[in-house]
Amino acid sequence: MKLVIHPAVEPDRLAALMEAAPEAEFENAADEDSAVEAMVGAEAVLGKITPRMLARADRLRWVQSFTASLEHYIFPELVEHPCTLTNMRGLFGDVIADQVMGYILCFARNLHTYVRHQVERRYEPAGGESARVSFAAGPGTVNAMDRATIFLPGATMGIVGFGAIGAEIARRAMAFGITVHAVDRFPDRCPKLEGVEEIWSVDRLHSLLAQSDFVVIAAPHTPETERLFDARTIDAMRRSSYLINVGRGAIVVLDDLVDALREGRIAGAALDVFEVEPLPPDHPLWGFPNVIITPHTAGYSPVVSPRHLAALTANLRRFLRGEPLANVVEKALWF
Ligand SMILES: NC(=O)C1=CN([C@@H]2O[C@H](COP(=O)(O)OP(=O)(O)OC[C@H]3O[C@@H](n4cnc5c(N)ncnc54)[C@H](O)[C@@H]3O)[C@@H](O)[C@H]2O)C=CC1
Numbered sequence: 239m240k241l242v243i244h245p246a247v248e249p250d251r252l253a254a255l256m257e258a259a260p261e262a263e264f265e266n267a268a269d270e271d272s273a274v275e276a277m278v279g280a281e282a283v284l285g286k287i288t289p290r291m292l293a294r295a296d297r298l299r300w301v302q303s304f305t306a307s308l309e310h311y312i313f314p315e316l317v318e319h320p321c322t323l324t325n326m327r328g329l330f331g332d333v334i335a336d337q338v339m340g341y342i343l344c345f346a347r348n349l350h351t352y353v354r355h356q357v358e359r360r361y362e363p364a365g366g367e368s369a370r371v372s373f374a375a376g377p378g379t380v381n382a383m384d385r386a387t388i389f390l391p392g393a394t395m396g397i398v399g400f401g402a403i404g405a406e407i408a409r410r411a412m413a414f415g416i417t418v419h420a421v422d423r424f425p426d427r428c429p430k431l432e433g434v435e436e437i438w439s440v441d442r443l444h445s446l447l448a449q450s451d452f453v454v455i456a457a458p459h460t461p462e463t464e465r466l467f468d469a470r471t472i473d474a475m476r477r478s479s480y481l482i483n484v485g486r487g488a489i490v491v492l493d494d495l496v497d498a499l500r501e502g503r504i505a506g507a508a509l510d511v512f513e514v515e516p517l518p519p520d521h522p523l524w525g526f527p528n529v530i531i532t533p534h535t536a537g538y539s540p541v542v543s544p545r546h547l548a549a550l551t552a553n554l555r556r557f558l559r560g561e562p563l564a565n566v567v568e569k570a571l572w573f
């Protein structure tokens with residue numbers, strides 16, 4: 239059986255795939271032209287298939303993407319084609335959830351502000367010296383402390399997209415005492431997690447936003463989620479709440495977010511993904527002290543590469559044995 243890998247993987251990865259499927263013939267295609275050449279007779283593509291590759295396919299039955307998200311993979315002919323498409327959902331849940339809790343702890347305890355202060359050798363409470371607490375100073379000072387911090391066991395989180403990542407975020411948030419709600423395209427298919435208040439359908443997004451101190455986007459970029467967080471949606475959030483996006487950049491309209499931040503219509507944001515990546519150096523988002531920017535690295539961890547290879551080889555074995563594949567996606571939902 240012939241399989242095309244595109245783009246080509248490292249020799250150690252190829253060796254692991256060959257070991258998992260000694261009976262298969264692998265074409266580790268260095269570029270699109272060689273991948274197109276190799277498509278005749280190929281029954282599977284591991285990685286990215288392009289329209290030119292698909293046009294040459296005569297025996298294709300399976301495409302396994304190397305990523306969880308599919309917006310750069312999917313095109314009309316692939317949606318129409320009878321091959322099965324599988325993705326890499328589920329590899330990143332715990333890793334990305336740790337990063338989300340990192341953002342939340344920064345906002346709750348002002349750690350991002352103190353890191354900036356440290357660069358300036360500035361020994362001062364977030365919110366200025368007037369926010370320093372002295373219990374001898376009488377009423378009012380405690381209010382200043384209240385304004386500068388968030389007590390997590392009293393906080394609420396709204397998760398948009400309650401899949402593998404969303405569920406792990408919820409698990410950690412609940413361990414900090416945060417009350418968690420969510421919306422999802424398919425509430426009935428979501429992981430069942432004790433303690434999560436409710437998982438609503440997406441038509442209740444605005445109710446979710448109205449009651450959340452932290453709004454976390456962990457959904458894919460699909461036609462339904464593209465530009466979902468525009469000015470109208472952002473305005474449904476509380477003025478005191480923070481927007482966190484670890485899903486995909488195209489879900490949040492950055493110009494609208496910048497306007498909301500400028501006008502104090504939300505408290506801040508933490509973003510790992512952007513409409514345009516890399517985020518240009520002159521983008522206004524860089525200038526906000528209440529914004530944390532990470533360069534699409536929320537999924538980085540030493541555990542991810544071994545998990546990726548294990549998921550790939552496991553699905554490859556299933557395919558060769560004719561067993562049902564893991565992480566089959568409904569192509570039409572993505573286009
Ligand atoms: N920042 C990063 O480095 C990474 C980001 N991601 C992003 O996270 C996304 C989710 O990954 P997983 O949790 O592993 O996938 P998953 O498939 O387990 O979860 C996605 C969830 O979003 C839901 N969903 C789909 N359309 C929706 C909509 N219109 N509104 C609300 N929910 C909707 C799905 O029903 C599903 O429950 C990926 O598609 C990718 O875009 C994934 C890996 C790394």
Ligand SMILES: O=C(O)C(=O)CO
Pocket residue numbers: 304305306307308326534537
């Ligand atoms: O797999 C994905 O979708 C990613 O974003 C990996 O970083």
